[in-house]
Amino acid sequence: MTRLVLVGGGHAHLSVLEALAARRPQGVDVTLITPSPQLNYSGMLPGWISGHYPQAACQIDLRPLVSAAKGQLVVDSVVGMDAARRCVGLSDGRHVHYDWLSIDAGSExxxxxxxxxxxxxxxxxxxxxxxxxxxxxxxxxxxxxxxxxxxxxxxxxxxxxxxxxxxxxxxxxxxxxxxxxxxxxxxxxxxxxxxxxxxxxxxxxxxxxxxxxxxxxxxxxxxxxxxxxxxxxxxxxATGARAPVWLQLSQLSLDAGGYILVNQHHRSVSHPNVFAAGDVCARPDTHLSRSGVHAVRAGPVLASNLLAVLENGPLRTYTPKSRSLYLLACGPRHAIASWGAWSAEGGWVWHWKDWIDRRFVRRFAPPAPAPNTSTQERSP
CATH class of the missing domain: 3.50.50.60 (FAD/NAD(P)-binding domain)
Structure with a gap:
């Protein structure tokens, strides 16, 4: 079996799990390692603080996504890595070996x-x-x-x-x-x-x-x-980000800030069997802001490239857009939109943001059980 290990249940790996559920190559063993079986969606954090959402509405359950991909879920934190030995170390002392590794562990x-x-x-x-x-x-x-x-x-x-x-x-x-x-x-x-x-x-x-x-x-x-x-x-x-400390001894090529250096395919520049996306990586050819926007957009490209290396297919390039839409929540049901030099604000912007956030969480929610349509006998 070819061992594909996903480190971190971040936004990009949601797309990877979705792609593996739709088209999982034969002979591939999939493992997701993440500290929690629930992903707390950062886009809804301000709304949760303000009291607009219960925490459950801001969470994506990773268990059905892993199950649909016919994978294994390991609920633990990665505390070390040895790229030469192709393994990651967990907080409980275990080592998980891989043939292909994808890292979407975020930043601290x-x-x-x-x-x-x-x-x-x-x-x-x-x-x-x-x-x-x-x-x-x-x-x-x-x-x-x-x-x-x-x-x-x-x-x-x-x-x-x-x-x-x-x-x-x-x-x-x-x-x-x-x-x-x-x-x-x-x-x-x-x-x-x-x-x-x-x-x-x-x-x-x-x-x-x-x-x-x-x-x-x-x-x-x-x-x-x-x-x-x-x-x-x-x-x-809510200060600047820092790379996970355990990357320092990973033997991967890192930038000056300790982030994994990846190319346009989000593949490690030093270890071709390692991919990374989201806040944990950096590109020498372009600037990637530490924003969930890039993790979400890079997710489908990362998924396509992991399937490509498993099936000997062509790799895709992730090209970040020069500008992104930001919808900033302001406490009450009021938000400010930002797109380059353009901006607007009001309750309608908050409802726009609310619709986008709920749609994203709903996309990865397990399907509702089918209603019971069996006919029951009735007494005359």
Missing amino acids: TATSWLEALGDKLLPVKPLDQFFAQWPERLAEAQEKGTFHLLVVGGGAAGVEIALATRHALLQSGINATVELIASDTGILQGHHRRVQDRVLAHARRVGLNVHFQRAVGTEEGVLLADGRVMAADVVIA
């Missing part, structure tokens, strides 16, 4: 300069941990009555989470202050200035304070570049 939140905050620090990633801990922090805030929350990170995730948490705290009747700390380079880097201005104007309207300063964590709170220390009950880190 870079928090080294905030770790002095101790228990006050709540990183956004891993998402499973955030989904588990945010309700506990919200309950603490309700018990306390007053609450000071800082969100560090001026990207899309930081903006959405700051607005969502503010809405959730106010809806819970808590006397809360939420402040967003972005770097001195501004918010939403990579977005057009008009979009940045629109988001800042909305933040001012709803009373969200934004600070454009670099910050580090201390035992007392967050120390800003101007010398002020901002005390907080909780600090949510």
